[in-house]
Amino acid sequence: MVMNQKIVCSKCGGRGILIDADPTKPAIRCSCYQQRVGAQTHLGIPPRYQSSTLDDFWSWWITExxxxxxxxxxxxxxxxxxxxxxxxxxxxxxxxxxxxxxxxxxxxxxxxxxxxxxxxxxxxxPSGYDQLTGWALQGKSISDFWWISGGPQSGRSTLAASALKARVARTSESGLFISIRTFSQELKDVYYDIRSFKNTEFQSERALMQPLMDTAVLVIDDFDRLDNDIRLARAFAQLLDYRYAESKPTLLTATQGPRSVLQSEQSPLIKLGDESLLRRLEQSQRVECQPTLxxxxxxxxxx
Structure with a gap:
């Protein structure tokens, strides 16, 4: 997934409608509108999870x-x-x-x-399932951070994608799903590109991070796979601080719970020494992808 700076439609100026100079003629939808709707439908969700719904997740869960x-x-x-x-x-x-x-x-x-x-x-x-679905479908159990954990093939990414889609469908908010491994590589490319004058399509770190800051609901998949590069840790720490300050919910998926991930010696975030951020993440609303019992x-x- 490649994040680019927002391109404003040259026809409608980003309004999504075309207004005729003749006031007697009705406004019509611009062709860019359906493109935006299509992009909103996918929300950056990988093809593997694009068709997933909470109902589908539950049907799969009871067979597993x-x-x-x-x-x-x-x-x-x-x-x-x-x-x-x-x-x-x-x-x-x-x-x-x-x-x-x-x-x-x-x-x-x-x-x-x-x-x-x-x-x-x-x-x-799953432990915490009622709280997550209540938030997505009914606006209950408000939380700044959700931490969805589970081992390989546990359904954690599918559940996160399904909850994101359900929330956006209910509220018409903006939403975005990113893989931290893919996005981290894009950020690293930016750090390397800044040293080269041959980069004619240069994007700054800010340009890449802006959609993650702007979106109302964000899913960061495989958060425990964050690269050890301290610049990446700092960028994501700033992102999470910003979203917390703006009360924008963020869903993080990982193989283990927040304490195990964040207090590990290999955790790049622990190197920053930001105790406030670590504490907030450890207090995330938990969802564990194995049966509650x-x-x-x-x-x-x-x-």
Whole structure:
């Protein structure tokens, strides 16, 4: 994806309509209007995710996570809670979280095989999924930063793209999806180009970053793949600071949670020493692309 400076239509001056000099003739749509609509539809989303919707994501999700597996984990959660010794090991409110999922799922144990759950969706859906979809579809759960994490093939990029499309469709806001690896390379090309007088199509860092600053909603995919170049870290830190100050929501995807990514010795952002930015990112609204119950079971097993 190549970011260029905005080109104003020579026919309509960027208005999207053509006004005839004769006041008796109606204004008509300029040909550039449909081009802009088409560009808005894709929002910079890669072809792989362009057709994705939240409904499609959910249909895929329930096939990836069979109900029988979740029922088995609900049985395990119930056993942990019913046994006084195992329940005593559940610290930091983990027992209450398990109870909440069991209640919301309408779980009932069975003496013959797996238990049953009338509303298994609450155990099945990604942690933070209701908050994200509520924000995209209804304007709820307002947050400056969303952090969507998950391993390879977990659906994190698809979910981010689907949420972006749903939000833009509802609000008619501008939106943009970028891959940090692709965009980082474009920025590095700018840094190298500035040393060459042969670059007749020179674009400044500001020109490349401007669309990311201007858009109402931004998705930065694979944020944990940010290049180690300190100039790139500084550019993205300034971008995130600006968007925070302007209350423009930003969705970041990564393989791990914010603390693991940002506090790593390899993190280029930690080199900047910007504690305020790191704290804000660590406090992002979390969405974890694995079933909510599985996340809790995994957390319990690791403690």
């Amino acid at each position: 996570h069979p109900e029988a597996t979740l029922l088995s984990q609900l049985d395990l959660a119930n056993q942990l809670l019913m046994n006084p010794m195992s329940r005593a090991t559940l610290k930091n409110g983990l027992d209450l979280k398990l109870e909440h999922i069991l209640q919301k799922s309408g779980y009932q144990p069975s003496n013959q095989g797996l238990g049953v759950a009338k509303h298994i969706r609450y155990a099945l859906q 599985k996340s809790l079971i995994t957390l319990i097993a690791s403690t």
